[in-house]
Amino acid sequence: MSELVLFDVPGPRTRRRMAVVNVLAVLAVAALGAWALVLLDRKGQLAADLWQPFLASSTWVDYLLPGLRDTLRAAGLAIVASAVFGLVFGLGRLSGSRVVRWLSGTVVEFFRAVPVLLMMIFFYQGISQLRVVEPRDVPLLAVVLALTLYNGSVFAELVRSGVHNLPRGQREAALAVGLRPAQSLRLVEVPQALIAMLPALASQLVVILKDTALGAIITYPELLDASRRFGSGNGNILQSLLVAALVFIVINYALTSFAQRLASQVGRHTAGAAKAEAPPLVVAARADR
Amino acid sequence: MDEGYLEKFLSLFDEYDVLAAFWVNIQLSLYAAVIALVIGTVLAVMRISPVPSLRWAGATYVTLLRNTPLTIIIVFCVLGLWGQLGLTLSSDFQTNFFRLAVLGLAVYHAAFVCEALRSGVNTVPVGQAEAARAIGLGFWSAARLVILPQAFRGAVAPLGNVLIALIKNSTVAAAGSVAETSGLMRTMIEFRPDVIFAIFLTFAVGYVIIVVPVGLATTSLSRRLAVAR
Numbered sequence: 001m002s003e004l005v006l007f008d009v010p011g012p013r014t015r016r017r018m019a020v021v022n023v024l025a026v027l028a029v030a031a032l033g034a035w036a037l038v039l040l041d042r043k044g045q046l047a048a049d050l051w052q053p054f055l056a057s058s059t060w061v062d063y064l065l066p067g068l069r070d071t072l073r074a075a076g077l078a079i080v081a082s083a084v085f086g087l088v089f090g091l092g093r094l095s096g097s098r099v100v101r102w103l104s105g106t107v108v109e110f111f112r113a114v115p116v117l118l119m120m121i122f123f124y125q126g127i128s129q130l131r132v133v134e135p136r137d138v139p140l141l142a143v144v145l146a147l148t149l150y151n152g153s154v155f156a157e158l159v160r161s162g163v164h165n166l167p168r169g170q171r172e173a174a175l176a177v178g179l180r181p182a183q184s185l186r187l188v189e190v191p192q193a194l195i196a197m198l199p200a201l202a203s204q205l206v207v208i209l210k211d212t213a214l215g216a217i218i219t220y221p222e223l224l225d226a227s228r229r230f231g232s233g234n235g236n237i238l239q240s241l242l243v244a245a246l247v248f249i250v251i252n253y254a255l256t257s258f259a260q261r262l263a264s265q266v267g268r269h270t271a272g273a274a275k276a277e278a279p280p281l282v283v284a285a286r287a288d289r
Numbered sequence: 290m291d292e293g294y295l296e297k298f299l300s301l302f303d304e305y306d307v308l309a310a311f312w313v314n315i316q317l318s319l320y321a322a323v324i325a326l327v328i329g330t331v332l333a334v335m336r337i338s339p340v341p342s343l344r345w346a347g348a349t350y351v352t353l354l355r356n357t358p359l360t361i362i363i364v365f366c367v368l369g370l371w372g373q374l375g376l377t378l379s380s381d382f383q384t385n386f387f388r389l390a391v392l393g394l395a396v397y398h399a400a401f402v403c404e405a406l407r408s409g410v411n412t413v414p415v416g417q418a419e420a421a422r423a424i425g426l427g428f429w430s431a432a433r434l435v436i437l438p439q440a441f442r443g444a445v446a447p448l449g450n451v452l453i454a455l456i457k458n459s460t461v462a463a464a465g466s467v468a469e470t471s472g473l474m475r476t477m478i479e480f481r482p483d484v485i486f487a488i489f490l491t492f493a494v495g496y497v498i499i500v501v502p503v504g505l506a507t508t509s510l511s512r513r514l515a516v517a518r
Contacts, residue, residue, distance in 0.1 A: 007339040007422070007428045007431075010339065014339075018339060018340055018341070021340045021342070021343075022340060022341060022342040025340060025342040025343055025346065026342055029342075029346060039374065040374070043373065043374055043375065045373065045374070109501075110493070110497065113457075113493075113496055113497040113500045113501060114457075114493040114496050114497065115457040115458070115460040115471065115496060116457075117460040117461060117463065117471045118460060118470070118471055118474060118489070118492055118493060118496070119493075121471055121474060121475050121478075122474070122478070122485070122489040125475065125478045125479070125482070125485065126478075126485055126489075129482050129485065206356065210356075210357075210358040210359070211358070212358075213358030213359075213360040213361055214358075214360055214461065216360055216364075216464070217360065217461075217463060217464050217471075224358065224360055224361050224364065228364065228368070231368075237368050237369065237372065237373060238365075238368075238369045238373045238374070241361060241364060241365045241368065241369055242365075244361060245357045245358075245361050245362075245365070248356060248357055248358055248361065249352075249353060249356040249357055252355075252356035252357075253352060253356050256352075256355075256356065
């Protein structure tokens with residue numbers, strides 16, 4: 001609620017002044033928009049035949065929808081795989097054995113520090129070299145593997161920080177009623193941590209969905225790749241990219257709003273702190289331990 | 290791993306300049322970070338300002354940019370701004386691509402800088418703003434003299450996270466034809482597939498070496514700068 005404390009509820013004079021600033025701001029934005037439109041028009045980018053293809057069903061049926069399907073397929077597979085990866089390594093980080101803790105910690109920290117694109121390129125070239133997979137399946141596999149390793153590590157970190165954010169009484173109570181530490185973890189702490197972390201998990205889905213667009217660099221035919229092919233074929237690359245971006249924005253915006261609504265709902269049902277924020281990166285996570 | 294493997298791998302460093310590629314990524318990140326910090330600060334001030342239209346414009350920018358894949362933004366900068374609209378930022382071909390990539394990285398991460406700063410503003414107690422108003426400061430003076438200085442100190446940790454993300458994301462500049470690490474790694478593996486693991490590990494460890502100290506530094510800095518309350 002930061003925006004409400006910085007200034008008083010405006011009185012009549014301030015309201016009038018604000019109305020003036022509002023009008024000026026709207027004019028400024030409108031002028032900026034108009035200037036952009038004039039520039040675009042001068043380059044001939046506003047010509048109707050560059051935009052019309054997006055009203056034709058063949059554009060969507062032949063290019064954009066298959067692209068979107070492949071985007072969602074890669075994202076879906078990566079989400080499921082990273083959930084499994086995250087649960088395994090998240091529990092590993094909380095394990096009673098020091099070796100397991102250290103091993104999972106190293107794996108998680110490593111994959112969060114390496115750029116996803118490097119992993120994607122590595123898997124793409126590595127798997128093609130092995131020649132055990134159909135060549136046309138290689139890009140999908142590389143995209144899913146890279147996304148899984150990165151986002152799975154983030155999920156693992158979420159499980160851990162979720163458990164750490166639980167009030168200590170939860171574990172004490174579980175031990176007091178006679179559960180063993182591992183049972184307390186499995187039956188009491190992790191389920192609550194997962195519920196508390198649901199909003200953050202949901203907002204991480206946006207990251208996965210966005211990062212599928214990296215697949216275009218290794219020839220995976222997802223939405224960006226499809227729109228680029230369509231655009232360069234029809235000479236309207238600018239328009240195609242805008243449409244692709246719009247599709248991503250609509251889906252991701254829906255996901256983000258869902259995550260935020262979830263956060264306000266979940267907060268009432270768990271002992272842990274629910275956050276809709278994406279988890280902190282690498283070392284900074286240790287600050288709140 | 291026999292001795293031949295190591296030798297074969299080490300001979301690569303005579304052929305390819307790995308450090309130079311990393312230097313490109315570091316430069317991309319530094320320039321983009323400075324520009325993103327400037328745009329992000331302006332956006333954050335807009336988002337906490339009393340003027341609804343400015344708040345709305347800031348929020349729209351953040352929503353649009355944050356939900357667009359960075360790859361699309363970089364491709365847009367090169368194919369759209371340069372290819373279609375003829376925007377040139379340098380007469381030199383390679384520098385032009387570099388600057389377009391910096392532009393894409395900066396406008397994308399500005400949205401995240403804005404969010405980090407807003408989380409910093411949230412660390413400033415409400416009483417501070419009330420006190421600032423009580424001594425007669427208007428919004429602009431209160432924000433400039435009281436709120437923002439503390440918000441910046443409170444936002445060091447999240448800003449560090451944005452910087453780390455930016456460093457890793459600088460590899461996406463490959464989509465904008467900038468010769469940097471991910472492109473070099475690809476070329477090296479293509480020509481020397483026999484040492485693929487060593488090549489990948491070299492680049493991966495390189496990023497660990499860059500990213501982990503940045504995280505450590507911002508974490509300790511955020512503790513040191515934290516306003517004691």
